[in-house]
Amino acid sequence: MQFQKDDIREKILAASRETFLTQGYGKASMREIAKKAGINTSNVYNYFKSKEELFYAITDPVFHHLANLRKEVFEYKANKDFKNENFMQQFTEFVPSAMFEMVKKYRKELLLIMDSSKGTKYEPLKKMVVTTMETNFTENIISQENKELLQDSFLMHILAMNLIEGILEITRNYKNDKWVKSNIDSLMKYHIRGMVQFFT
Amino acid sequence: MQFQKDDIREKILAASRETFLTQGYGKASMREIAKKAGINTSNVYNYFKSKEELFYAITDPVFHHLANLRKEVFEYKANKDFKNENFMQQFTEFVPSAMFEMVKKYRKELLLIMDSSKGTKYEPLKKMVVTTMETNFTENIISQENKELLQDSFLMHILAMNLIEGILEITRNYKNDKWVKSNIDSLMKYHIRGMVQFFT
Amino acid sequence: MQFQKDDIREKILAASRETFLTQGYGKASMREIAKKAGINTSNVYNYFKSKEELFYAITDPVFHHLANLRKEVFEYKANKDFKNENFMQQFTEFVPSAMFEMVKKYRKELLLIMDSSKGTKYEPLKKMVVTTMETNFTENIISQENKELLQDSFLMHILAMNLIEGILEITRNYKNDKWVKSNIDSLMKYHIRGMVQFFT
Amino acid sequence: MQFQKDDIREKILAASRETFLTQGYGKASMREIAKKAGINTSNVYNYFKSKEELFYAITDPVFHHLANLRKEVFEYKANKDFKNENFMQQFTEFVPSAMFEMVKKYRKELLLIMDSSKGTKYEPLKKMVVTTMETNFTENIISQENKELLQDSFLMHILAMNLIEGILEITRNYKNDKWVKSNIDSLMKYHIRGMVQFFT
């Protein structure tokens, strides 16, 4: 009697993923989700107590993954007596492979939390991730003298966003794992090289 | 029907711009728009015959501007016996300054048509613009030999998107014209330089 | 169906009493009752076949008690060659002590059937009890001459209701048995004395 | 074009009064109200923006009337160098005639705010009115010595409630103004006389 329940639960989750993804959280309707899942609208509420909870049931895991990732990056920095070489190592090895793992594990969920979360508590998440990345870049790439010159460089913000959006676009167009990995690597390399040249 | 009061029409347009921008086309409500414009909801229909038409009244100009721009770029190419130097000129002079003029003239409209048009006929526009740009890059930057090697390079697609998204992010954070111009230039330079290095 | 676990049955009844009392019959929900009882909603239906039956399972006893009381009062009258002294005795001894016993035995049930039964077959009960009491008063207190004068005295109706409401308010604010008894006695004395003075 | 609107507005208010009165605020449904008013459910929202507002549109006037009454009573006390005779005057002249005026002006509204307001901000109002009356009685009727003896007399609370409930029962059974006036007077006289005798 447990496998049946999970069956439907899974159907609801799948239907939700698709619906939230195409319509966004706000425009997605419980009706449509229920119809896609092949059940009565009110029955959805036997599984998830609200539209919002349903959304979080899908997106919470990737959120926690992101939070852990952030922590790991900070620990990485703290442990490594952070110099330029280590930074390079971080952004050519650790970060891209971490991104890859995340995309591999949470494809749709990542897109949901980043692109379709308007109206939920995760709405500001993308901006926060971008800001974190931007700070990291600024601290590690821009040389001391340039820091004063390029104070408040908006370009760095754009590039951080570009990197995130690039990863998301790769995710949206997922072909296979190898394809993802290679594209993340290229993108990363492209931007790291570009930033180093531009800001130093 | 055509003797409408221009100030009210303008108020509706202004209210719509704000509402569509913050809520998106789908979630924006005629009520809220009317309230913001300080008029009765049903009176909106004396000026625009539907929510969708109202959206197009705002976004059509920037759409046509974009279409013209596209044509100009193609003509530019056709006229100039297009070689590498000309390409460089195009992307360091013509394109950035065209972008700047567009942002200057259609700030909110540009964001609306690109970011808030889900549910309208302009929904696929951003993708199309990106594709156009991508094609242009691919044709002009990747050297013949590489073209075969890097066949189906998704990175080029990402970079085209990055450029567009960068312009939009500049537009979203508009400070003043000079700020826009300088940031567009930097961004353009960054990517052109990056692409040339990466793909040749 | 009849081999039910008494403790669960009891838990449902207890949960219902509280829920019906605070929400009223109509607004009380089977969900809340089940949750308070610590069981599954649908399991409630293994013990009581509907919300209404559940309500009656709680309130039937006090209803029958009330019915018996009514009969006893009539028999009391019939047996006693009812004169004024006997009436006094009835309303200073028999009735208050009967009320006290009832409150003692059916505290919450009494409140339920009187205050929270809207939407059930017991909805008109309070009115009926008041009417009975009113008739009793009218027959025994108002002197023959006054009866014609005060024909259709609404005051008597109010006082009968006052008495019932008084008992219920005592029940609502239950402190301890002694407190109840003493307050019922005071209230009764107050009204009997008042009525005698007013109507004779 | 204004008289039509008021027509329907009035119909909604009338339908609401009846529905709230018979079902209580919580159980009354906008559907039923709309049906009774002969209009589409959603149209009700063109006149009142929520069920709660609709309830307040009906009950606010009587609330303000009650609040003023309360103030007047206090001022009456303050002005009159309050002694026993004045108290008697207050409760045999001022109060009953004020009650009468209120009942005359706000018959259904009074019942609504007192009996059908569960779930609204007026839910605690009846209790407050009773408490005010109780305090007034206690301060003016109970003699100093008795005050210590009868400390925390619950009977006084019941009698205050009885008086209020009596007024409400008169209101519920409204025949005509004269009938109301005479019954209020009788009830008041009955209780004042009873209390004086009982508590002094």
Place this chain on the structure above:
DNA sequence: CATGAATGAGTCTTCATTCAT
């Protein structure tokens, strides 16, 4: 031109109840 009136479909959610296991 402007407004209020009106509507029917849709929003999310809760309800009492039944059924299969």
Place this chain on the structure above:
DNA sequence: TATGAATGAAGACTCATTCAT
């Protein structure tokens, strides 16, 4: 017995739009 699954009706309320005045 106990539970989760299921449902259709109903809850309050919002939506874009039309119509008469």
